[in-house]
Amino acid sequence: MSTPSDPDDGRFDPGLSAIVSERRQLINLAYRMLGSLADAEDVVQETYARWYAMSRRQREAIESPGAWFTTVASRICLDLLGSARARRERYVGEWIPEPLPDRREWGDGRPGGMTADPADRVTLDESVNMAFLVVLDAMAPAERVAFILHDVFRYSFAEVAEIVGRTPAACRQLAWLARRRIRASQPPAAPAARQAGIVRDFKRAWQAKDIDALIGLLDPDATGTADGGGLVSAMLRPLEGGERIARAFVTVAGLEPGLTILERTVNGQPGLVAQQDGVTVVVLAFDVVGERIKRIWSVLNPDKLRPWTTG
Known part of the structure; x- marks a missing residue:
């Protein structure tokens, strides 16, 4: 929030330092809950708006502004997750969480060139990799929020209960269910260096058609999912089988001879970016299990590629 003072009297707002220190935490929290950087930014702005809608006396009466921000932002996310289910039912094709770049790969050395982007404020760890976010997206809203607050951000179940409006015992059960889903759906990932090597080999084979x-790089039972947000060229349903996926990528390479394919970090893991005339047209995230690629997520929706704009 850029407003450093109370609109009522113009004095310095003592809560501003809390707002500034909590902003990164709120962005990290909201992105994991919603799978969308744009929605996470909206949640943070709405949280700030509610803070400044209170009088100075009301704000000063809050013992822990940080806890207040987390509670309000989490409740906004919980409401949005409920409405998101209805929106997803109307979404054309498959929905994939918004991919996050590692901005250190994009910088050009100019002071302040990219540090203002909210993607800089999302910590890239195992809780934002694409496989993890896809599993989270299949959970019920309360289950997802309880798990993220407790297992990722280490809030107690008593604190989680206050936020989601359930008992601590109920929140403990929700987190347990979420944990079981994640364990069942995510086999041990390959080491980062091995993942990078396999993704690099995929890039070379794709370029060579x-x-x-x-x-050979794809698991025989691999799945390829594309999110075009209604683009005519995007697949509306996932592709099943390594050979079908391989043929689809070779077809794309033949139809789009001008593609430039770059190795980039996608949600903290090795991925690929395809550009046409300098414009990012698709971001690829990979799930590598053992020595093979098990899943590929291809994001073509232009709205989700805005953080990948280098200009």
Whole structure:
């Protein structure tokens, strides 16, 4: 929030320091809950708006502004998750969480060139990798919020209960259910160096249109999912099978000969970005299990590619 003083009297707002210190935490929290950087930013702005809608006396009576911000932001996310289910039912094709870049790969050395982007304020760890976010997206809203608050951000179940409006015992059960879902759906990931090598080999095979090499890199039961947000060129349903996915990528390479494919970090893991005339047109996230690619998520929706704009 850029307003440093109370609109009522113009004096310095003692709560401003709390707002500034909590902003990164709130962005991290909201992105994990919603899977959308744009929605996370909206949540933070709405949280600030509610803070400044109170009188100075009301704000000064709050013992822990940080706890207040977390509670309000989490409740806004909980409401948004409920309405998001209805929106997803009307979404054209598959919905994939918004991919996050690692801005250190984009910087050009100019002071302040990219540090204002909210993507800079999202900590890239295992709780934002695409496989993790996809599992979270399948959970009920209260289950997702309880799990993220407790397991990722280490809030006690008593604190979680106050936020989600359930008993501590109920929140403990929700987090346990979420934990079980994640364990069941996520086999141990390959080491980062191995993932990077396999993704690099995939890039080379894709550029060479080497279908046999692509098939060799893909698990026979691999799944390819594309999110085009209604784009005619995007797949409306996931592709099943390594050979089908390999043939689809070779077809794309033949239809779009001008694609430039770059190795980039996507949600904290090795991924690929395809550009056409300098514009990012697709971001690819990979799930590598053992020596093979098990899942590929292709984001083509232009609204979700805005953080990947380098200009």
